[in-house]
Amino acid sequence: MSASNEAAVLAAEVKGKMINIVGEGNFDDSKTGRLVYSYDATPNFQSLPAAVVSPRNTREAAEIVRICNEHKVPIVPRGSGTNLCAGTCPTEGGIVLLFRHMNKIIDIDEENLTATVQPGVITLDLINAVEAKGLFYPPDPSSMKISTIGGNLNENSGGLRGLKYGVTRDYVMGLEAVLANGDIIRTGGKLAKDVAGYDFTRLFVGSEGTLAIITEATLKLIPIPETKKTMLALYQDIESAAKSVSKIIANKIIPATLEFLDQPTLEVVEAHAKIGLPTDVQAVLLIEQDGTPEMVNRDIERMSAICKEENAVSVQIAESDAQAEALSSARRTALSALARLKPTTILEDATVPRSEIANMVRAINNIATKYHVKICTFGHAGDGNLHPTCPTDSRDKEEMERVEKAFEEIFVKAVELGGTITGEHGVGVMKAPYLELKLGKEGIAAMKAVKTALDPNNIMNPGKIFAKDSRKRVVITR
Amino acid sequence: MTTREEQEKIQEKFKERMDEDELLNCMRCGFCLPTCPTYIESGYKESHSPRGRIALMKAVVDGLIEPDEDFERSLDLCLGCRACEPVCPSGVNYGHLLEEARAIVSVNKRYSLPAKVVRNMVFKGLFPHQNRLRNLTGLIGFYQRSGLQTAARGIGIMKLLPDSLSSMEKVLPSVPSMKEMRNRPEHLAPLSKKVHKVGFFSGCLMDTMFLETNNATTKLLQLAGCEIVIPKNQACCGALHGHSGEKEGAKDLAKRNIRAFEDSDVDFIITNAGGCGAFLTDYAHLLKDEPEWNTRAIAFHEKIIDISEILVILGFHEKVKLKLPAQIVTYQDSCHLRNVMKTASAPRALLQAIEGIEYREMKEADRCCGSAGIYNITETEMSMQILDYKMEQAKGTYAKTIVTANPGCLLQMKLGIERAGLSGSMRGVHIADLLLEAVGERAEK
Numbered sequence: 001m002s003a004s005n006e007a008a009v010l011a012a013e014v015k016g017k018m019i020n021i022v023g024e025g026n027f028d029d030s031k032t033g034r035l036v037y038s039y040d041a042t043p044n045f046q047s048l049p050a051a052v053v054s055p056r057n058t059r060e061a062a063e064i065v066r067i068c069n070e071h072k073v074p075i076v077p078r079g080s081g082t083n084l085c086a087g088t089c090p091t092e093g094g095i096v097l098l099f100r101h102m103n104k105i106i107d108i109d110e111e112n113l114t115a116t117v118q119p120g121v122i123t124l125d126l127i128n129a130v131e132a133k134g135l136f137y138p139p140d141p142s143s144m145k146i147s148t149i150g151g152n153l154n155e156n157s158g159g160l161r162g163l164k165y166g167v168t169r170d171y172v173m174g175l176e177a178v179l180a181n182g183d184i185i186r187t188g189g190k191l192a193k194d195v196a197g198y199d200f201t202r203l204f205v206g207s208e209g210t211l212a213i214i215t216e217a218t219l220k221l222i223p224i225p226e227t228k229k230t231m232l233a234l235y236q237d238i239e240s241a242a243k244s245v246s247k248i249i250a251n252k253i254i255p256a257t258l259e260f261l262d263q264p265t266l267e268v269v270e271a272h273a274k275i276g277l278p279t280d281v282q283a284v285l286l287i288e289q290d291g292t293p294e295m296v297n298r299d300i301e302r303m304s305a306i307c308k309e310e311n312a313v314s315v316q317i318a319e320s321d322a323q324a325e326a327l328s329s330a331r332r333t334a335l336s337a338l339a340r341l342k343p344t345t346i347l348e349d350a351t352v353p354r355s356e357i358a359n360m361v362r363a364i365n366n367i368a369t370k371y372h373v374k375i376c377t378f379g380h381a382g383d384g385n386l387h388p389t390c391p392t393d394s395r396d397k398e399e400m401e402r403v404e405k406a407f408e409e410i411f412v413k414a415v416e417l418g419g420t421i422t423g424e425h426g427v428g429v430m431k432a433p434y435l436e437l438k439l440g441k442e443g444i445a446a447m448k449a450v451k452t453a454l455d456p457n458n459i460m461n462p463g464k465i466f467a468k469d470s471r472k473r474v475v476i477t478r
Numbered sequence: 479m480t481t482r483e484e485q486e487k488i489q490e491k492f493k494e495r496m497d498e499d500e501l502l503n504c505m506r507c508g509f510c511l512p513t514c515p516t517y518i519e520s521g522y523k524e525s526h527s528p529r530g531r532i533a534l535m536k537a538v539v540d541g542l543i544e545p546d547e548d549f550e551r552s553l554d555l556c557l558g559c560r561a562c563e564p565v566c567p568s569g570v571n572y573g574h575l576l577e578e579a580r581a582i583v584s585v586n587k588r589y590s591l592p593a594k595v596v597r598n599m600v601f602k603g604l605f606p607h608q609n610r611l612r613n614l615t616g617l618i619g620f621y622q623r624s625g626l627q628t629a630a631r632g633i634g635i636m637k638l639l640p641d642s643l644s645s646m647e648k649v650l651p652s653v654p655s656m657k658e659m660r661n662r663p664e665h666l667a668p669l670s671k672k673v674h675k676v677g678f679f680s681g682c683l684m685d686t687m688f689l690e691t692n693n694a695t696t697k698l699l700q701l702a703g704c705e706i707v708i709p710k711n712q713a714c715c716g717a718l719h720g721h722s723g724e725k726e727g728a729k730d731l732a733k734r735n736i737r738a739f740e741d742s743d744v745d746f747i748i749t750n751a752g753g754c755g756a757f758l759t760d761y762a763h764l765l766k767d768e769p770e771w772n773t774r775a776i777a778f779h780e781k782i783i784d785i786s787e788i789l790v791i792l793g794f795h796e797k798v799k800l801k802l803p804a805q806i807v808t809y810q811d812s813c814h815l816r817n818v819m820k821t822a823s824a825p826r827a828l829l830q831a832i833e834g835i836e837y838r839e840m841k842e843a844d845r846c847c848g849s850a851g852i853y854n855i856t857e858t859e860m861s862m863q864i865l866d867y868k869m870e871q872a873k874g875t876y877a878k879t880i881v882t883a884n885p886g887c888l889l890q891m892k893l894g895i896e897r898a899g900l901s902g903s904m905r906g907v908h909i910a911d912l913l914l915e916a917v918g919e920r921a922e923k
Contacts, residue, residue: 032552035533035537036534041506048542082508101521103522145512146511269567272567272568336567336568339505343503
């Protein structure tokens with residue numbers, strides 16, 4: 001991706017207006033200031049915005065949007081920039097709308113079991129704040145230590161607890177959002193039931209900043225489970241692990257977490273975390289169950305038995321909460337730890353119905369062999385959401401082309417098995433060329449109609465979700 | 479201010495010398511951000527985060543930006559605490575990148591005359607020469623003992639200095655006399671059954687201004703059964719040089735130290751300053767371009783161990799009775815001891831073994847205190863912001879004693895206590911001094 005673009009500079013008039021709104025200190029168009037918001041966590045995407053603007057409240061955000069609409073300046077909303085589909089990379093220039101000031105928890109309502117927050121709140125901070133009151137906010141993306149709620153909402157982030165508790169979308173009750181014309185609207189509310197008109201809440205969650213700028217959210221909380229237990233099942237062949245996953249679910253057990261890690265992933269995670277993960281087995285399932293003590297014990301026992309029936313070489317149960325926490329924390333570092341292997345780490349999140357997990361794992365391995373690329377796989381096996389990851393080197397053009405082809409085939413296979421091209425990372429720029437695989441032409445046309453109606457000037461995170469043309473993802477100059 | 483010409487030169491050197499693989503190793507996941515004090519204290523500005531700084535270094539290498547003033551500002555504001563390293567799943571060695579980047583900037587930049595004079599005085603004139611450091615410390619001692627200090631404070635002349643410096647003046651330890659400093663023995667016999675022969679890295683500041691702490695350290699080692707060798711020809715570790723971009727000066731000092739300990743035939747080399755210890759363990763990297771020295775540096779660094787760690791290994795806290803009057807004690811990590819030398823549990827284990835005290839962990843004890851070498855002098859504003867946050871956490875423990883493991887941290891804690899108006903109820907102390915106090919060999923001051 002090119003790091004320069006035509007829209008690199010804002011007209012002096014626009015700049016002046018923006019500074020009037022947010023103040024000198026919250027408008028940055030210096031070269032360094034722009035450079036550090038030219039990327040997110042997606043490899044090989046970099047593009048400088050024209051300026052970085054940090055509003056202090058909804059009113060300021062709305063006024064900035066209004067100016068952008070008037071002058072047709074693209075807007076990329078950004079929290080901590082941990083996005084994995086280049087969704088927060090300002091590929092079309094314009095401004096980065098940064099939520100570093102709007103990071104307050106407005107209230108935790110113990111009567112309605114809701115939390116109302118600004119978009120810049122760090123996910124883990126919210127989780128800790130509600131847990132202190134005996135409440136639970138389940139969505140826990142691996143980046144939760146630094147990801148923001150705003151980012152989670154825009155990407156509809158999943159996480160390790162998705163299997164039992166669902167994803168971000170399932171916990172959003174209402175939003176305040178700024179539309180492309182600068183209007184501020186409110187959707188939903190602290191309401192268990194609400195069918196007043198279209199469900200804009202659901203539409204905006206996961207819209208990747210292409211429809212509106214979310215400036216506040218009311219989130220659903222649930223009582224915190226009484227207790228939890230964590231176990232590890234070790235396998236000498238990957239398929240047995242995958243079969244265990246399907247069998248656990250078929251036995252009507254829904255664990256809170258059911259994660260899969262293959263041998264290369266185990267090795268790098270252990271190199272970072274040093275918590276004594278086994279590195280001499282081909283695969284591991286990390287399983288957690290929460291609930292009442294009786295239920296947790298019963299489920300853990302039954303799952304151990306199932307894993308052993310499916311040829312697990314060993315089943316270990318974490319002895320303490322600290323050990324259990326260390327295991328899930330370690331799992332959350334898998335992607336970044338894989339970056340140890342090679343300079344470039346390409347990650348996807350093809351997702352299939354959970355019954356197809358063994359087929360998908362087998363297909364990924366065959367595809368890797370076919371294209372002579374190394375693919376490490378980890379992910380949320382329990383909800384069919386895998387993260388095949390390829391350690392490679394973007395400087396090696398020939399290999400990058402093979403990587404490209406391998407991933408395309410993985411997407412095709414996933415859709416063929418009734419799955420999707422992305423389970424939780426979003427389409428962004430990275431998967432835009434493949435969206436048609438999942439939606440068909442008609443599906444894309446319907447989505448574009450929504451986009452055009454709400455954002456006629458195409459200023460809201462342009463270039464994301466919809467591919468410019470049908471050309472495949474191009475690899476990439478640094 | 480860098481000129482256009484200087485910027486071009488810096489850019490060229492970045493392309494030539496920055497480790498591209500290490501830069502690419504950062505996959506920009508952002509896991510480092512929540513651990514970075516300057517990211518947090520700057521109001522979450524990416525340009526003051528590790529990920530942002532690495533992106534900036536890479537952008538200079540790639541020619542996307544020029545190494546302008548803002549770029550330098552970003553490097554300057556980094557504490558170099560390296561809290562980003564243990565949390566980095568990809569294992570990026572941020573410290574090495576930072577050091578190299580700073581070295582390139584400092585070599586290729588013409589500093590303003592006053593800055594140049596100060597840098598020369600500190601890096602070339604003072605720290606490499608233990609005798610000069612002794613003389614300076616002697617001067618401070620004269621100031622403290624002659625009545626000048628009392629007089630100066632009485633007249634209120636200190637009020638003319640910037641806040642941080644005038645507070646700093648108050649917290650300097652009572653320094654030893656010239657005679658004490660010169661009479662450092664080269665060999666000490668164990669005071670219990672001999673278990674190891676160890677070398678003691680005495681350091682520059684530690685062996686002058688903090689001589690008493692050094693004496694406490696060697697005493698503890700003797701009690702733990704160590705025969706101690708203190709080679710006379712050792713020098714300052716070079717950390718201040720390395721961290722400020724004076725790489726050549728650091729290399730000279732590294733070679734002197736490797737040579738000094740090479741023939742002493744010791745099992746361990748003990749340090750009692752996290753900042754120095756961490757830099758000593760990095761000598762192999764510092765000397766990576768000189769194969770012969772690199773090998774010698776590896777042999778050297780494998781022996782480096784912090785006083786807390788060796789005491790725990792030797793079971794000191796189980797063998798020797800440690801007791802203090804009832805008080806709450808908390809511990810502030812030395813960043814480099816924790817993040818680079820990976821010593822974090824040993825000091826806590828030692829403190830918890832002291833009878834009579836209640837150990838309370840401070841919230842975010844692993845976050846930098848803002849001392850960071852000479853950072854509290856060069857970046858006073860940010861340093862004080864970080865320190866004030868730290869003191870809030872310290873207050874939360876109701877501790878009477880804050881224990882540290884590095885002289886810079888110790889001074890900063892004392893400064894923090896002074897700033898927070900707690901000088902009557904709280905004290906800062908080096909772990910070696912507290913342990914010796916607990917042995918009963920030294921009364922509480």
